[in-house]
Amino acid sequence: MESYSRRWFLGAGATTLISAAGLTACGSGSGSGGSGGTVTAMVYGDDAAKIQTAQVDRFNGSAAAKKAGGKVRLQKIPAADYPAKLRTAMGSPNAPDVFFNWGGGSIKAYQEAGRLIDLTDTIKSDAVLRDGFLRTVLDAGALKGRMYGIPMRGTQPVVLFYNKTLFAQHKLQPPTTWDQLLDVNAKLKKAGVTPFALGGADIWPELMWLEYLVDRIGGPQVFAKIKDGDASGWGDPAVLKAAQTVKQLIDDGAFGQGYSSVSYNNHGASAAFAKGKAAMHLMGSWEFSTLLGIFPDFAKKDVGWCAFPKFDGGSGDIRNVVGNPNNYWSVNSRVSNKDAAIAFLRDCASETYTKALIANGDVPTTTIAAKMLDSSPNPEFAKYQYQMVQQAPAFTLSWDQAVDPGWQQPMLTEINKLFVGKSSPEQFVSALKGLK
Amino acid sequence: MSPSVTTRPRGRARQGVRTGRPHAAWVLPGVLFFTFFAVVPMALAFYLSFTKWNGLGDPQPAGLDNWRKLIHDPRLTQSLTVTVLLTVVSWAFQTVVSLLLGVWAAGRQRNRAVLSAVFFVPFLVSSTAISLLFYALLDPNFGIVRGDTLGTTSGAFLAIVFVGGWQFIPFHTLIYQGGARQIPEVLYQAAAMDGAGRYRQFFSITLPQLRNTATTSTVLMIVGSLTYFETVLILTQGGPGTDTAILPYLMYEAGFKNYDFGYASAVASFLVVAATALSLVLVRLSGFGAMRSTREGM
Numbered sequence: 001m002e003s004y005s006r007r008w009f010l011g012a013g014a015t016t017l018i019s020a021a022g023l024t025a026c027g028s029g030s031g032s033g034g035s036g037g038t039v040t041a042m043v044y045g046d047d048a049a050k051i052q053t054a055q056v057d058r059f060n061g062s063a064a065a066k067k068a069g070g071k072v073r074l075q076k077i078p079a080a081d082y083p084a085k086l087r088t089a090m091g092s093p094n095a096p097d098v099f100f101n102w103g104g105g106s107i108k109a110y111q112e113a114g115r116l117i118d119l120t121d122t123i124k125s126d127a128v129l130r131d132g133f134l135r136t137v138l139d140a141g142a143l144k145g146r147m148y149g150i151p152m153r154g155t156q157p158v159v160l161f162y163n164k165t166l167f168a169q170h171k172l173q174p175p176t177t178w179d180q181l182l183d184v185n186a187k188l189k190k191a192g193v194t195p196f197a198l199g200g201a202d203i204w205p206e207l208m209w210l211e212y213l214v215d216r217i218g219g220p221q222v223f224a225k226i227k228d229g230d231a232s233g234w235g236d237p238a239v240l241k242a243a244q245t246v247k248q249l250i251d252d253g254a255f256g257q258g259y260s261s262v263s264y265n266n267h268g269a270s271a272a273f274a275k276g277k278a279a280m281h282l283m284g285s286w287e288f289s290t291l292l293g294i295f296p297d298f299a300k301k302d303v304g305w306c307a308f309p310k311f312d313g314g315s316g317d318i319r320n321v322v323g324n325p326n327n328y329w330s331v332n333s334r335v336s337n338k339d340a341a342i343a344f345l346r347d348c349a350s351e352t353y354t355k356a357l358i359a360n361g362d363v364p365t366t367t368i369a370a371k372m373l374d375s376s377p378n379p380e381f382a383k384y385q386y387q388m389v390q391q392a393p394a395f396t397l398s399w400d401q402a403v404d405p406g407w408q409q410p411m412l413t414e415i416n417k418l419f420v421g422k423s424s425p426e427q428f429v430s431a432l433k434g435l436k
Numbered sequence: 437m438s439p440s441v442t443t444r445p446r447g448r449a450r451q452g453v454r455t456g457r458p459h460a461a462w463v464l465p466g467v468l469f470f471t472f473f474a475v476v477p478m479a480l481a482f483y484l485s486f487t488k489w490n491g492l493g494d495p496q497p498a499g500l501d502n503w504r505k506l507i508h509d510p511r512l513t514q515s516l517t518v519t520v521l522l523t524v525v526s527w528a529f530q531t532v533v534s535l536l537l538g539v540w541a542a543g544r545q546r547n548r549a550v551l552s553a554v555f556f557v558p559f560l561v562s563s564t565a566i567s568l569l570f571y572a573l574l575d576p577n578f579g580i581v582r583g584d585t586l587g588t589t590s591g592a593f594l595a596i597v598f599v600g601g602w603q604f605i606p607f608h609t610l611i612y613q614g615g616a617r618q619i620p621e622v623l624y625q626a627a628a629m630d631g632a633g634r635y636r637q638f639f640s641i642t643l644p645q646l647r648n649t650a651t652t653s654t655v656l657m658i659v660g661s662l663t664y665f666e667t668v669l670i671l672t673q674g675g676p677g678t679d680t681a682i683l684p685y686l687m688y689e690a691g692f693k694n695y696d697f698g699y700a701s702a703v704a705s706f707l708v709v710a711a712t713a714l715s716l717v718l719v720r721l722s723g724f725g726a727m728r729s730t731r732e733g734m
Contacts, residue, residue: 088491203673257576257584261585268578416675
């Protein structure tokens with residue numbers, strides 16, 4: 001019967017079409033415009049957003065808000081989709097006036113489209129903004145020397161965590177040079193302990209190894225060149241050397257056998273570290289809070305931390321840091337009430353706000369934070385991070401946030417290929433040099 | 437036209453108007469729905485495929501750039517290969533298991549009814565939840581599979597096939613169960629009289645009688661595997677490297693990770709064309725137009 005066949009055809013066809021088209025159409029915007037004097041602020045909606053919620057409530061009742069004639073309305077966007085949601089909202093007429101970002105490459109497209117206010121001169125002429133924040137952190141979020149963001153949360157340097165109990169048990173010291181690291185590696189393997197936990201299934205934890213190795217081997221200027229869009233920068237010998245070093249570590253079994261199936265996001269890597277299956281974990285400083293949340297005893301008793309070791313013969317300073325210097329507020333060039341927006345940004349340097357961040361376990365990068373860190377739930381680790389960032393000659397923003405978004409995914413894919421053994425270090429370099 | 441409509445007595449037709457006889461306006465909600473949620477987005481995607489757009493400002497005309505890039509993209513060939521492989525292997529795996537389970541579940545015994553209900557549970561869970569569950573189960577330190585499953589091409593591929601099967605086999609089991617219950621009992625009685633054993637009965641009666649059911653199930657599997665997405669996104673992110681990046685994932689990556697909406701739209705349009713063509717071919721091959729009932733006396 002023909003009617004039967006047509007219905008079936010439509011049914012089968014339509015299912016496909018709707019599914020395919022539905023995928024294309026997903027990710028609709030959810031912004032709402034700032035009317036009158038109200039400034040909308042879009043923030044990454046994880047647990048820490050409660051600090052911003054409290055800040056906005058306090059700011060709206062403050063004299064500064066009254067003087068600027070405007071209030072702030074906070075929009076919390078569920079965390080996982082934040083970059084895509086922000087992009088959609090910024091492309092719509094309902095774009096936020098102020099928005100959370102990671103600085104660097106994460107705002108490059110907005111800057112190129114003329115959608116950001118250049119804050120460089122405002123910062124220079126305003127003592128609160130100029131002197132209120134650590135200079136390294138203000139600089140790390142800049143694009144070609146111009147500033148578009150004000151630090152608004154805690155700093156997240158990448159740190160080498162180690163298990164103090166395991167180290168004592170095997171009579172080991174945290175490594176400060178590469179040779180020491182290889183020595184520790186060999187001893188741990190002999191003892192049947194995986195030297196390093198690595199959440200390779202998520203790929204970005206693999207990135208951290210290359211970030212630090214390239215810095216320690218060739219110094220921060222190697223990636224600085226790449227970050228500005230010069231793909232030939234990948235041809236620097238330091239990149240090849242770093243990739244070869246990674247391959248050597250893998251072949252050595254430094255990450256164990258199944259690291260490509262270990263996820264950081266579902267706490268697989270943290271669990272391997274906390275349960276003593278792995279002795280060290282190279283991870284962002286947030287790992288400490290994560291461990292406190294799921295393995296509190298381990299975090300309080302056994303966790304030690306140190307800087308990524310110096311590479312013998314390399315030119316990078318051991319005090320250099322990679323990671324996320326901070327998150328930033330940037331201002332949309334179509335802001336409805338610029339005075340209110342700037343007044344809100346100035347509040348991020350305030351003592352009250354700094355105190356709230358510290359109480360949450362964050363390490364704010366405001367200048368006044370230095371003498372307030374005793375009130376942190378983990379003062380020892382908080383002070384370590386603050387000094388690490390304060391004394392760093394260079395703070396390199398995580399590569400995936402620093403490069404142009406068009407490079408981000410191909411770069412992560414190439415890094416993954418290197419780690420799963422699908423690319424040799426030479427192929428890795430030549431693939432990255434070919435990025436357009 | 438279908439004879440059942442044209443040969444209806446006129447009197448009944450007139451009477452039918454009052455009681456609500458099918459009328460052009462009846463299809464309106466369906467047409468509107470399909471227009472807004474399928475035709476319009478598809479047309480927009482097709483338009484975007486001829487532009488360069490990163491989501492900010494207005495799309496800039498780019499002529500055939502995206503299409504040229506698509507044709508020369510080695511990842512298109514790779515993802516087509518993976519998509520075809522995934523479809524074929526998933527089909528084989530799911531069909532064999534659901535056929536056997538379905539025929540078994542068609543029996544009227546109480547334990548079979550209870551177990552069939554239990555078997556159906558995975559289908560009721562969202563694919564995202566299932567993928568997250570298996571993601572944890574594949575952890576080499578604490579999971580049930582202790583090797584480096586997701587770090588090898590075959591491991592990652594088989595993990596996707598297995599997780600997909602775990603989710604969709606219950607549905608196809610249900611289809612086969614329904615099909616098997618339609619098979620007239622007399623056929624088995626006759627076969628038993630002729631001395632056919634259980635295996636002979638299965639291969640000579642059950643299998644041939646389930647021909648149309650198998651076609652239905654196959655079409656659904658093939659069309660479904662073209663839009664398979666969440667499992668790949670969560671389980672492998674297209675990896676290791678790009679080895680499990682199927683077409684829908686390629687499209688997602690271009691759009692929502694690289695913000696190259698022009699190229700993503702070209703991939704999407706290609707997917708629409710390919711899926712439509714495949715559906716047409718399937719319908720022709722499987723002979724839905726000429727499908728005959730296999731019930732006795734009909």
